[in-house]
Amino acid sequence: MTDCGIWLVRPESEALALALQERLGGVLYRPWLNTATGQKQQFAAAYRQHAQWIMIAAGGIAVRFLDGLAQDKHSDPAVVVLDEAGRFAVSLLAGHEGGANRLAYRVANAIGAVPVITTATEALKPLVVGIGCRKGVTAGQVAAAVHQALGDRQLNEVREIATIDLKAHEPGLLEFCGQHDLPLRVLASATVAARPWVTKVSDWVQQNVELPGVCEPCALIASARGRLIVPKMALDGVAVAVVEDNM
Structure with a gap:
């Protein structure tokens, strides 16, 4: 399992994704290149291949992609959602145990975004x-x-x-x-x-x-x-x- 996957929903996000990859590493996914399979199905197939995910997408898209995939906070990959403007890095899944909170800070620091952490352990x-x-x-x-x-x-x-x-x-x-x-x-x-x-x-x-x-x-x-x-x-x-x- 390689450490981090960077999932792009649209080619317009490629410059932002490349900047992240340069600073943080990771594997870039360009799902629009595979016209035979829908993006949600492609993401589901790749989901367990990485311990961490950075998804450059709207929050609603990320939630739909994750539907049915999450199983346990101790074993689920960490997922951070970054908007296409690079403004907010949201720790969405496996925040504390899986390391998404830390990943949100790494993403935010790399591109000047705001880290968004909602887990009670940190928020309080x-x-x-x-x-x-x-x-x-x-x-x-x-x-x-x-x-x-x-x-x-x-x-x-x-x-x-x-x-x-x-x-x-x-x-x-x-x-x-x-x-x-x-x-x-x-x-x-x-x-x-x-x-x-x-x-x-x-x-x-x-x-x-x-x-x-x-x-x-x-x-x-x-x-x-x-x-x-x-x-x-x-x-x-x-x-x-x-x-x-x-x-």
Whole structure:
């Protein structure tokens, strides 16, 4: 079983699919090339050949394709649905156990989409932590700064970590997220620049990243209903802000 299949419903999605394949790998399916068999039947035949699926389609099409295929959340392939405009990566099937939630973040980070997670385990976590850091910080430095910012709050209340694209591959940040099973949401610098709200401009960040700040706007953008409960706190090269959902 190869890891990931990318299912295109229409040839108009090919450029988006190729961009995903370049960044994430996977096998592309172009079902319109097989005129003898309908797409739903082709998908059913290929369904168990991959542990993960990215389907570039409308949600209704994905639901119809999956009709009768899902059996158990512990064994079903993970399915993420991506709209053809590349705006939303929706974890549709086998979200927590099968890894669709993590896949949704990978897809979203690869093309600048918004990850959509609906499983209760993740959705009920109220905190988003925004992080900015200097190059080369360790996972321990990130952990110390996050724990300082959280205070009496716990890591198991954190839904996701948010940062900018310039820090998407920072080893210490990735290691910290991996150690604590926290998804990393990566925001384009242009997105952050369009919403540059900060409690205090950082001269260092302005000079080196050309933004007034990172951790506060990242956390606020990642939480649409959020309110800033911990403004920027800096420790040993790591800046952290905490936003809580305002229900």
